[in-house]
Amino acid sequence: MREIIIISGKGGTGKTSFTGAFAHLAADKIICDLDVDAPDLHLLLQPVRERQEEFHSGHEAAIDPEKCTSCGLCASLCQFGAIRENGAGLAVDPRRCEGCKVCVAFCPAAAIRFPEKHCGQWYVSSTRFGPLVHAQLFPGAENSGRLVMLLKQQAKELAKARGASLVLGDGAPGIGCPVISSLSGAHLAVAVTEPTPSGRHDLERVADLTRHFQVSLAVIINKYDLNQDETYHIEAFCRDRDYPVVAHLPHDPLVTRAMVQGLVVTEMPETDFSRDLRRAWTRIAALAGLGQ
């Protein structure tokens, strides 16, 4: 089984649109949306949920009003200002609680519980292109890297159970914790970039990350025709580092038109753009060793 992750140094490069198209083109795959902070692959794939699970990570304090004597000790000990009067007594603000457990340890009335923190939901769904493993982290919830690892593990188990040869992941933008988790164990990362100075800078950062984690990298230059000079700089960078550029895609309103219709680009009537994208997928599959 191979694992391909589509990444980008920043959001808005076309990463998810192309992941959707590759999900359409790839055979025998499990699709995985690893952008757990702001998932949007579901908007293109319109999944039907078949399984739903809670994601817990860390712990948070919770005061039992039946046991609390209102001595105020916990509020004075909490370094994060998470325990406050709420009109009915002292209560923990879950957005501020860092789970340090100090209040639990010192409460003289043993009135503070310390349950696991419910940080989000994860799902296994069916889509018109095959199974999708995805999730939604609650706003402000932490540990997105752990959730990404969980999704990857679920996707791999599903792939094994169904005899799928590929896990195709839509990685989070940037170079943070969820991206690092996305790359772990991947056979190929495909970075989608745009020809702007910030696009080039972001590509260099994700390239350093893939190099650090020894994951092979291929590059798609999207909207290459908008700035030929920057495209040239990106090509030179890729040549220096030996990264194959698997597609130069022009700016094309087809991408937006497809999105508005809830379709991926390769489901639209064929154009040069969609032909280039199909060729890119053939090259990506070969680079990842699919079918070998």
Ligand code: SF4
């Ligand atoms: S330390 Fe315990 S008893 Fe005192 S206010 Fe806090 S929860 Fe209530």
Ligand code: SF4
């Ligand atoms: S667990 Fe720590 S951060 Fe949370 S309320 Fe208690 S003392 Fe404050």
